[in-house]
Amino acid sequence: MAGFLRPGERAPVAFGLSFDSDRGEAGGAAPVYNKNERLALAEQRRRLPIYAHRTELLYLVETHATTVVVGETGSGKTTQLPQYLHEAGWTQGGKLVACTQPRRVAAMTVAARVAEEMGCRLGQEVGYAIRFEDVSTPGVTKIRFCTDGVLLREMMSDPLLLKYSVVMVDEAHERSLATDMLLGLLKKVQRRRPDLRVVISSATIEAEKMARFFDTSNVRRPRAHAELPAEGAAPSRSPALMSVEGRTHSVQVHYLEAPTNDYLTAAVEAAVAIHREDLPGDILIFLTGQDECETVVRLLEDEGRRLQRSKLKWRLKPVALYAGLPAAHQLGVFEPAPRGVRKVVVATNIAETSVTLEGIVYVVDSCFAKQRCYNPLTGLESLLIAPISKASAAQRAGRAGRVRPGHCFRLCTEEDYESKLPATTVPEMQRSDLSGAVLQLKSLGVDNIMTFEWLAPPPAETMIRALETLHALGALDLDARLSRPVGTQVADLPLDPPLARMLLASSELGCTAEVLTVVAMLSVQSVWAPGGKREVDEAKARFSVAEGDLISYLNVWKAWGESGRSKKWAVAHRVMHRSMLRAADIREQLQAHLRRLGLRQGSALEGVSLLDHAEALTTVRKALAAGMFINAAKLTEELAVKLSDQQDMGASVYRLVRSAGGDAAAAKLRIHHSSVLFRCRPQWVLFYAAEQNDSGWYEMRDVLAIESAWLTELAPHMYRLVPLNPQLRR
Numbered sequence: 001m002a003g004f005l006r007p008g009e010r011a012p013v014a015f016g017l018s019f020d021s022d023r024g025e026a027g028g029a030a031p032v033y034n035k036n037e038r039l040a041l042a043e044q045r046r047r048l049p050i051y052a053h054r055t056e057l058l059y060l061v062e063t064h065a066t067t068v069v070v071g072e073t074g075s076g077k078t079t080q081l082p083q084y085l086h087e088a089g090w091t092q093g094g095k096l097v098a099c100t101q102p103r104r105v106a107a108m109t110v111a112a113r114v115a116e117e118m119g120c121r122l123g124q125e126v127g128y129a130i131r132f133e134d135v136s137t138p139g140v141t142k143i144r145f146c147t148d149g150v151l152l153r154e155m156m157s158d159p160l161l162l163k164y165s166v167v168m169v170d171e172a173h174e175r176s177l178a179t180d181m182l183l184g185l186l187k188k189v190q191r192r193r194p195d196l197r198v199v200i201s202s203a204t205i206e207a208e209k210m211a212r213f214f215d216t217s218n219v220r221r222p223r224a225h226a227e228l229p230a231e232g233a234a235p236s237r238s239p240a241l242m243s244v245e246g247r248t249h250s251v252q253v254h255y256l257e258a259p260t261n262d263y264l265t266a267a268v269e270a271a272v273a274i275h276r277e278d279l280p281g282d283i284l285i286f287l288t289g290q291d292e293c294e295t296v297v298r299l300l301e302d303e304g305r306r307l308q309r310s311k312l313k314w315r316l317k318p319v320a321l322y323a324g325l326p327a328a329h330q331l332g333v334f335e336p337a338p339r340g341v342r343k344v345v346v347a348t349n350i351a352e353t354s355v356t357l358e359g360i361v362y363v364v365d366s367c368f369a370k371q372r373c374y375n376p377l378t379g380l381e382s383l384l385i386a387p388i389s390k391a392s393a394a395q396r397a398g399r400a401g402r403v404r405p406g407h408c409f410r411l412c413t414e415e416d417y418e419s420k421l422p423a424t425t426v427p428e429m430q431r432s433d434l435s436g437a438v439l440q441l442k443s444l445g446v447d448n449i450m451t452f453e454w455l456a457p458p459p460a461e462t463m464i465r466a467l468e469t470l471h472a473l474g475a476l477d478l479d480a481r482l483s484r485p486v487g488t489q490v491a492d493l494p495l496d497p498p499l500a501r502m503l504l505a506s507s508e509l510g511c512t513a514e515v516l517t518v519v520a521m522l523s524v525q526s527v528w529a530p531g532g533k534r535e536v537d538e539a540k541a542r543f544s545v546a547e548g549d550l551i552s553y554l555n556v557w558k559a560w561g562e563s564g565r566s567k568k569w570a571v572a573h574r575v576m577h578r579s580m581l582r583a584a585d586i587r588e589q590l591q592a593h594l595r596r597l598g599l600r601q602g603s604a605l606e607g608v609s610l611l612d613h614a615e616a617l618t619t620v621r622k623a624l625a626a627g628m629f630i631n632a633a634k635l636t637e638e639l640a641v642k643l644s645d646q647q648d649m650g651a652s653v654y655r656l657v658r659s660a661g662g663d664a665a666a667a668k669l670r671i672h673h674s675s676v677l678f679r680c681r682p683q684w685v686l687f688y689a690a691e692q693n694d695s696g697w698y699e700m701r702d703v704l705a706i707e708s709a710w711l712t713e714l715a716p717h718m719y720r721l722v723p724l725n726p727q728l729r730r
């Protein structure tokens with residue numbers, strides 16, 4: 001892990017800071033943060049910075065095919081622009097305004113806020129759609145917030161997005177994979193649909209690039225489609241660039257005087273130091289993941305209890321904020337703190353731009369985030385804690401200046417900040433597996449992926465790898481065209497290609513009932529209720545089978561079903577009831593998809609006698625293997641060396657079977673401790689996901705034990721029996 005100080009070195013948290021400059025401004029009296037909070041919603045809307053630009057914005061959208069809007073977080077882009085467009089008539093004639101978000105949480109919370117402002121029920125005039133969850137009403141919904149991925153998928157049935165008059169791509173600077181794809185596709189759609197308006201909201205650093213990308217004023221337009229408006233009525237093809245000045249105050253940045261190797265403790269100490277100054281204002285702490293957030297919340301709760309005896313004006317109230325947070329817990333995060341309470345929001349980088357938090361005056365920034373990386377040579381991903389970019393750090397600091405001049409405390413030295421943080425973040429598209437993306441583009445008719453107009457091109461190796469994977473799955477033919485029916489069906493299912501492939505195989509093998517369950521359970525956040533490792537392990541043990549995690553899921557599903565889907569049962573067995581309900585919902589939707597595709601459905605295990613059970617289960621395992629055979633690993637005789645104080649001893653080392661040479665052969669894997677096969681030593685396994693983490697190992701999750709013969713049987717094009725291959729012998 002990258003650190004600003006070598007492990008073991010310990011330095012006290014010390015910012016050379018003084019709060020004195022604040023005292024004058026605060027004037028001792030508690031200022032009211034949400035000064036608009038008590039106003040009627042209409043009045044609150046009029047007070048947003050973007051309101052002064054309403055007329056101009058509407059004029060620009062009217063006269064330009066593309067408008068790029070730049071503005072500080074909180075200026076009103078996300079909540080107001082779609083409403084302005086609606087009020088100005090862009091939703092007349094049955095058309096909708098779409099607003100895409102890279103994050104599901106953002107799509108949901110923003111839609112709820114806008115519905116409130118418009119005085120309608122969520123899902124009526126204002127709705128949202130995330131994968132497997134559509135809260136909108138055809139014919140009624142005018143403004144639709146959705147994830148960028150959902151809009152991409154919609155293009156498969158409505159390639160020109162005819163349903164929409166305006167598509168607003170929000171948070172475009174985040175450069176999520178789906179946003180990058182969407183931008184390229186929207187540019188193509190604009191050529192066929194001069195009437196479509198694209199609005200892009202972006203942070204300053206990316207805005208010029210976006211505007212240049214959408215500038216087609218020099219490109220000759222293909223002959224207009226007969227049904228579309230005449231050329232004369234078409235808007236300008238040079239994008240308009242507009243900037244909404246924020247309502248931000250200055251933010252003073254502080255650095256550590258000496259580096260720290262423990263940013264969790266440093267964050268807690270910083271928050272307590274701020275709190276002890278007894279000045280008003282909420283605190284926002286940026287960490288890298290859910291576990292860290294929960295840990296720091298607990299530490300701060302302890303500190304809060306300890307501080308209760310001191311005569312401070314405010315009481316500490318720490319709350320966590322991360323993507324997988326249950327909706328019920330999120331409320332506490334967004335609600336303004338009551339009088340006498342100082343909220344400390346402990347968040348992942350979800351709080352960087354996409355959600356609105358009121359009342360923050362202090363930001364404590366670990367300067368780290370979890371970053372996903374992809375190695376096209378091994379086909380394996382890693383999720384490592386890495387320093388954030390300076391652009392991200394600036395965004396994070398900006399969150400402190402919303403209500404009055406604020407402070408940002410970076411938990412690193414200024415020197416390290418300058419020398420170790422990159423200027424900008426690498427777009428997700430350049431560090432992800434692209435097989436799903438390539439398949440989607442192919443099914444949208446983008447046959448030559450290499451000539452597709454990207455904002456930034458993907459690495460060639462990743463592209464090749466994606467094509468290889470899709471070909472191995474049978475989704476592409478030898479000419480790299482979508483195969484029929486497998487390729488089109490895999491693309492049609494709203495799933496990762498391997499999961500989609502499993503479902504197709506299960507239809508052929510007559511075990512859709514079982515594979516649907518597995519796929520649905522793989523699509524939810526977590527099946528197990530959070531808790532101590534020991535308790536969770538014990539809970540899992542009741543359902544564990546030697547065939548691995550995926551088959552164990554079947555047992556959980558069956559037992560939950562037999563309990564009458566009882567919440568009491570779930571609680572007693574440490575199973576997350578909410579996840580199970582969601583899995584049930586996803587399962588039903590996927591079942592409907594299969595029906596629509598005209599695929600045969602059946603069960604391998606239902607009504608099967610005990611004698612035939614093993615054989616029936618083999619059928620299910622083979623269907624699962626048909627989607628995962630690329631990720632095959634073989635046990636070696638090596639033992640993982642002890643790497644940390646956790647019980648690492650004894651975990652066996654696996655090697656990737658797919659020997660693409662160098663990197664792939666060298667990648668060492670082991671079974672993740674969350675797997676039911678941890679501590680078991682199956683000879684051959686398939687895994688749904690393996691991720692390199694900060695221990696340096698690739699850890700396999702959702703593991704399925706198989707027989708080696710299946711590999712050559714299922715994928716003769718990939719695996720041959722090579723008895724003397726030294727790599728396999730070891």
Ligand code: ADP
Nearest residue numbers: 071072073074075076077078079080109113356
């Ligand atoms: P932007 O997209 O420019 O960052 P938003 O449109 O998200 O800004 O937010 C504009 C304003 O609306 C915020 O400053 C805040 O006052 C208010 N707001 C947004 N979301 C919520 C919410 N969930 N609850 C309360 N107020 C909100």
Ligand code: MG
Nearest residue numbers: 077078353354
């Ligand atoms: Mg926004």
